[in-house]
Amino acid sequence: MKRLQLQRWSGSVLSAQARTGGRLQQRLYTAIRHQSTASPAAPAGHDQLIREQPQAPSIRPSRPSQSRYNLPSPPVEAARESAKLASLHARLYLPSRLPLETLARSLVDASADPDPNFNNESLATLGHDLLTQYTSEYLVCTYPRLPLTVVFAAMYAYVGPKTLAAMAKEWGVESVAAPGGEVDPGYLQFRRLPPGAEVNPELITGTERPHEEETHWRKSVTSRVVYDNEYGDPVKAGVPPSELPEREAKNNNLGVSHEQASSTFVHALMGAVYLHAGRPAAKRFFEQHFLSRHLNISDLFNFSSPARDLARLCARENFDAPVARIISETGRKSRSPVFVVGIYSGADKLGEGAGASLLEARFRACVASLKGWYLYSPLNVRVPSSMEEEGAAPWKPVHVDLGEVII
Known part of the structure; x- marks a missing residue:
């Protein structure tokens, strides 16, 4: 039998490795890294083999002396x-x-x-x-x-x-x-x-509100906007x-x-x-x-005194004082009565609500009336950032309300 000529074959392997820029060495380095992270104690020969590899270019320009193992985040x-x-x-x-x-x-x-x-x-x-x-x-x-x-x-x-x-x-x-x-x-x-640790417990010394130590001061809505x-x-x-x-x-x-x-x-x-x-x-x-x-x-609203808030709102907007009227009822003397109460301002009905008692129905009717006022939304709403678009139409001022009723 003729002997195999390994000289030319081995030279082609070395030339392919040179053309790929040391890709085999990079794969070997990656495999060793995965093995070292998978087992808690890697053999000592691995560290020696890594040290024998040619020094690769720096992964991060700002920290060229550190290896990939010592970096705090991926390169x-x-x-x-x-x-x-x-x-x-x-x-x-x-x-x-x-x-x-x-x-x-x-x-x-x-x-x-x-x-x-x-x-x-x-x-x-x-x-x-x-x-x-x-x-x-x-x-x-x-x-x-x-x-x-x-x-x-x-x-x-x-x-x-x-x-x-x-x-x-x-x-x-x-x-x-x-x-x-x-x-x-x-x-x-x-x-x-x-x-069990708190988020920076020693870095918190209070808030940026002035006179925060004065517990008897009232924190208004305006102060929440400012501070x-x-x-x-x-x-x-x-x-x-x-x-x-x-x-x-x-x-x-x-x-x-x-x-x-x-x-x-x-x-x-x-x-x-x-x-x-x-x-x-x-x-x-x-x-x-x-x-x-x-x-x-x-569902984000929470009214404590909706009847009082509705009365103040009608007074501010020069509406007639709100009046509660029974629209319908059933089973007044039964164990499960139902009352439907409407809130009227003059001839206009502001809202209605149903409940097991007249007070509950009146409360829900006032809440529905307030929500109908506060949840008003104009048609064709535009936001100020829309003017940054190319070919935007001329700006039309949005509706500006007087705000909520401050009690």
């Missing part, structure tokens, strides 16, 4: 190799101009990677402002007579942290147990808050600037909750869409994923 180059990231991009129908690298960055919380060049803190700040602007202008222009307490509740229902966390879960976003450079970039990266956040909740005040470095160094490893990390990711994704695809794509993303969620605003 930028790993975004193109993640199937979970590509499926999330397609599942949310994101614009093609939004790269996978930015989508991967929006999944990295500041608690996992403190470097502002690789976490989503800056994107989340922009996305938070966009979501609050679009939601507030939609509510104010669509329902110009809503009380401010109902506006705060509707804002929380649309873009509150609990709603955003539920949306991230519906989108199929999964979180990791612990962040690291070897983790798939399609997971939500954040440092978990220890069980509180977009949900009507008090804004937490930070520590004094002189004590801030020591407090931050002591509390930088506390972590965040899953709800906070998920809401930050949604904010960052909104900001990323706006930066890469522009305002029309961000507005379309907001309408498809936020305004499409049904919210029954009539």
